[in-house]
Amino acid sequence: MTDSTTEQTVSAASFPHDSGNPLLEAWKTPFETPPFARIRPEHFLPAFAEAFAAHDAEIAAIKANKVEPTFENTVAALERAGRLLTRVSAVFYDLVGAHSSPELLEIESEVALLQARHWNRISMDAEIYARLTRLRENAAALKLTGEQSRLLERTWIRFHRAGAGLDTAAKARMAEINERLAHLATSFSHNLLGDEQDWVLELGENDRDGLSDSFVAAAKAAAAERGLAGKAVVTLSRSSVEPFLQSSTRRDLREKVYKAFTARGDNGNGHDNNATIGDILKLREEAAKLLGYDSFAAYSLADSMAKTPQNVRDLLERVWKPARARAMADRDALQGLITEEGGNFRLAAWDWRYYAEKLRQRRANFDDAAIKPYLALDNMIDAAFDVARRLFGLTFNERKDIPVWHPDVRVWEVKDAQGRHKALFYGDYFARPSKRSGAWMTSLRDQERLDGEIYPVILNIMNFSRGAEDQPCLLSPDDARTLFHEFGHALHGMLSNVTYPSLSGTSVFTDFVELPSQLYEHWQERPEVLQTFARHYQTNEPLPEDLLKRFLAARKFNQGFATVEFVSSALLDLEFHTQKAASITDVHAFEKRELEKIGMPAEIAMRHRPQQFGHIFSGDHYAAGYYSYMWSEVMDADAFGAFEEAGDIFDPKVAKRLHDDIYSSGGSRDPEEAYIAFRGRKPEPDALLRGRGLLDESEAA
Structure with a gap:
């Protein structure tokens, strides 16, 4: 996933400030990078205050310009404005995500509100919007480059979708909504982190059956990092939970870990996210309706490649049917393994990975433990x-x-x-x-x-x-x-x-950002x-040919499960943002109803249950947009085919098109146009199903 909190900044030398605050000074470091050792939590609020003031002054100067609006004095001027704010924000959100502290999290709650208020003033400014509208209406006469035309259109759309064209009362309400949503998104994220930090499962010597030496070593390292030197713990990091569920022979402990992982943000404690979800959905729906849309999903998807909720639903349902069928067949095979081993219990969600690994070893003679070294x-x-x-x-x-x-x-x-x-x-x-x-x-x-x-x-x-x-x-x-x-x-x-x-x-x-x-x-x-880089960490021997072949043959194993856990999350995201928020009075009941509607296998959990679904509730970047990974997968499966058709996965001509049309062009062109320039045509949707092993070539008519 990407993180859209940071925008563009410039050389620190553009705004040296002898204030004792390293965020406001020129950075005398290699490549003028942030001097992290000098930056302390107490530096951020003063730096944000100065950055907000500087940005406000820059916007005021654009509005005060009495010359007829031009691309340079309006659009380019907006691009130059706010660079100090972007600089401070980039450092702040990096630390909040990657190396937080109680002090930073407390500051984030305040900064979220300040950011919302600041951007409300700018993105709903009637004078700026009027200047952009005049330029857009006269765009044909401006003799703009292709990139400039794209920027003008995207800038106007950004202001329009923020509510700059609303009347005064609607703008005031939109500002209130934005501020409240900023607070709720931050609370959701903090709650999730709180539950993840508070829980560990200590593994005694008798609790480690089935676990690899590398997993136990990682569990000991995790314990030491939490002040539990000499012990070993499972944490609620996915990289700890999933291999434990796959390898541990202790069914009771698998159940305990699984339930803790899927209950993050849903424990009825001070970190509970259920009420937060309801509030977020109501406010998003209200904002969408202020802007003339029936639902938040309709609003969000209008500015995407998919365009409409129905197009998203069509893709997800196209994938859901064969994925569910494959998963149900695998479920029966896993239950057969349990019975064969003398187990007197029904397959449960905390059993799936464990028995799927056994089935993969039987069918493909491969397991992850063999290749991890x-x-x-x-x-x-x-x-x-x-x-x-x-x-x-x-x-x-x-x-x-x-x-x-x-x-x-x-x-x-x-x-x-x-x-x-x-x-x-x-x-x-x-x-x-x-x-x-x-x-x-x-x-x-x-x-x-x-x-x-x-x-x-x-x-x-x-x-x-x-x-x-x-x-x-x-x-x-x-x-x-x-x-x-x-x-x-x-x-x-x-x-x-x-x-x-x-x-x-x-x-x-x-829904294009996941393609690269x-x-x-x-x-x-x-x-x-x-064959070049997979080498044994102890002997430096290359990956054996036989193990490589078994690994490649096993790649599509368990794809029914993987696709079901993803698509169910994407469908629930879509339903959260298309159905009336007032009807979602109980998140648990809504989750249960929607999963029953699609026939979700009880033995598989969504990849993200609502209370921990940070993609869509810790901000709105992926809200009504979690499907994007699959939309992009249609393109990526089809795009890699260009190299396969060339007979060389490093073909220079294809690589140059990939560089020029996809990786280097950013948002300077329409994404569908960019894809067609690279591939020569639109993507073929069945490439995704073939790539996941869910569609036989004979079915792809």
């Missing part, structure tokens, strides 16, 4: 870098002289094929209590060249389980795929080649990559 984190980082070198000519050189927010963080300087500086890339890979769960890409600085070349500073944040002191971090195949996924997002930011910051990198439609990331996953599982 060959997927050391450093080797997979090198693999991701090497694919970028072979596709795009990039090289990565680690830098030890750049400040970081935690000792785990690593930084690389990125150079292009000519050896010129291209970007900085930060990698923060290990789970810790101060980090929110999940994996994401964000930025400290985005590429632009409005007033000279600004090079991007891109971040990947993960939550992998740490290895023991004498062992490297060993990744599961899913972890390795996640690393490539987020690095695909990172490349989208690093390869950006646009003039205007609002169009930089990942500033694209939500999901497409990049394909290279991680290719023999051409694994």
Whole structure:
């Protein structure tokens, strides 16, 4: 996933300020990167106050200009405004997500309200909106470049969708809604983090049956990080929970871990998110109706590739039927295994991964534990870098002289094929209590060249389980795929080649932004990559040919389960945002009703239950948009076919089109136009089903 909280910033030298506050001073660090060791929580509120004031003054200057609106004095001026605010926000939200503290979380609650009030004033400003409208109506006579035309249209749309065209009373209510939603989204995120921080399961010596040495080492490292040196714990990080459910022979402990994981934010305690969800849905619906839409989903999707809720529903239902059928067949096979072993119980959700792994070993003679020793984190980082070198000519050189927010963080300087500086890339890979769960890409600085070349500073944040002191971090195949996924997002930011910051990198439609990331996953599982970088962490022996073949053959195993857990979450997201909010009086009852409607297998849980669904409730970037991963998967499965058709997964001509039309163009062109430019046609939806092994070639008529 990406994180849209940070926008563009510029060189720190643009606003030196001898205030004793490092956020307001010129940064005398390599590449003018944030001096994290000097930045303390108490610096943020004064820095935000100054940044808000500076931005307000810049907006006032645009409005005070009595000259007829032009692209330069309005649209470009808006692009230049707010750079100090973006700089401060980028550092703040990086720390809140990746290395929080009680002090920062308390500040975030205040900052969320201040941000909402600040952006309400700007995005609903009638004078700015009037200037943009005049420019838009006269666009044909302005002789704009393609990128400028796109920016004008996107800027007008942004103001229009924020409510700049509403009457005074409606604007006032919209401002109130935005402020309340900002508070609720922050509360949702804090509640989720609170439940995740509060729970661990200590594993005694008798509780470790079935667990690999690498898992136990990671569990000991997690315990030490929580002040429990010498013990071993399961945490509520997905990278801890899923391998435990897959490997532990202790059914009672699997049940305990599963129930704790799926109950995050739903424990009736001070971290409970149920009431928050109801409030968010009501306010989103009201905002959508103020803007003339029947539902929040209709509002959100109007500015997407999908366009309408029905188009999203059509895609999800197209996938749901074969996925559910496959999952039900697998369920029966798993129940058969239990019976065969003499088990006198029905398959439950906490059993699925454990018995699916047994079934995979039987059918494909493969299990994750066999390949993990060959997927050391450093080797997979090198693999991701090497694919970028072979596709795009990039090289990565680690830098030890750049400040970081935690000792785990690593930084690389990125150079292009000519050896010129291209970007900085930060990698923060290990789970810790101060980090929110999940994996994401964000930025400290985005590429632009409005007033000279600004090079991007891109971040990947993960939550992998740490290895023991004498062992490297060993990744599961899913972890390795996640690393490539987020690095695909990172490349989208690093390869950006646009003039205007609002169009930089990942500033694209939500249902297009996952294309570069999901497409990049394909290279991680290719023999051409694994044969070079999958090496045993102890012997350095390459991945054996036989194990490689079994791994590749097993890739599509359990895809019914994986697709069902995703699509059910996406369908529930859509229903939350299309049905009347007043009818959703009980989140549990709504969840139960909707899952029964689609025939959700009781033995499979949604990938994200509502109370922990941060994608859609910790902000609105993916609200009514969780389907985007699958919409993009239609494109990524089809897009990788261009390399397969060329007979070379590093084909230079295809790679150049991929660079020019997808990775470097940012939001400077319509996404459908960009995809067609790369592929020569629209994507074929059945490529997704074939890729997941859910559609036979004979069915693809």
